[in-house]
Amino acid sequence: MAIQVFGDSISGNCLKVKWVCDVLNIPCRWEEVDILNGESRVPAFLAMNPAGQVPVVILEDGRALAQSNAIAMYLAEGSRLIPADRYGRAKVSEWLFWEQYRHEPYIAVARFQVVYQHRTFAELEPKLVERGHAALSRLEAATGESAFLVGEALSLADIALVAYTRMAGQGGFDLNAYPAVRSWIGRVEGELRLDPLV
Numbered sequence: 108m109a110i111q112v113f114g115d116s117i118s119g120n121c122l123k124v125k126w127v128c129d130v131l132n133i134p135c136r137w138e139e140v141d142i143l144n145g146e147s148r149v150p151a152f153l154a155m156n157p158a159g160q161v162p163v164v165i166l167e168d169g170r171a172l173a174q175s176n177a178i179a180m181y182l183a184e185g186s187r188l189i190p191a192d193r194y195g196r197a198k199v200s201e202w203l204f205w206e207q208y209r210h211e212p213y214i215a216v217a218r219f220q221v222v223y224q225h226r227t228f229a230e231l232e233p234k235l236v237e238r239g240h241a242a243l244s245r246l247e248a249a250t251g252e253s254a255f256l257v258g259e260a261l262s263l264a265d266i267a268l269v270a271y272t273r274m275a276g277q278g279g280f281d282l283n284a285y286p287a288v289r290s291w292i293g294r295v296e297g298e299l300r301l302d303p304l305v
């Protein structure tokens with residue numbers, strides 16, 4: 108039986124899970140959740156994820172798992188998306204933790220406020236914008252040094268980080284200021300067979 112992925116198809120966090128399944132040919136069944144209409148806050152959903160957020164997956168044996176990066180780690184275990192060596196694996200984790208603490212809370216939230224809440228770029232909190240640019244600057248340095256975030260091959264780090272980075276323009280971040288990031292996005296989109304967003 109395929110795993111079920113409960114997600115919102117324009118959420119970067121949810122797309123991470125879809126892309127890992129696609130790249131690794133893991134059969135999955137997508138269940139669209141309308142988060143704006145409260146579908147992630149009803150009892151049946153909260154029974155799967157008490158945090159009331161997508162993505163959440165139901166594994167083949169019926170157990171639930173939430174948090175995009177935890178799901179991605181679970182699905183990718185033993186695959187080419189996680190380096191074989193201990194240091195490489197730890198570097199992937201470093202990027203995944205950083206994404207949730209220093210990247211997603213600014214870039215994804217700015218985009219959420221624009222795309223879902225219809226704020227203008229000028230109405231965004233300056234702190235969101237400043238920290239989003241700080242995250243992009245760090246990525247600019249890293250992507251200028253190697254083809255992918257952990258060495259020369261696609262890993263889970265690239266999938267997790269590209270999700271909201273490629274959408275950053277929708278939150279008011281001009282990616283033309285980050286040429287190495289743009290090239291890296293192109294490489295990752297190529298690996299994931301995605302049409303370019305920018």
Ligand SMILES: N[C@@H](CCC(=O)N[C@@H](CS)C(=O)NCC(=O)O)C(=O)O
Pocket residue numbers: 115118119120121142147159160161162173174175176207
């Ligand atoms: N850290 C979580 C964040 C999940 C998250 O923020 N989900 C959003 C959509 S991207 C959501 O479900 N929002 C609806 C809500 O919080 O009610 C993850 O990586 O999975």
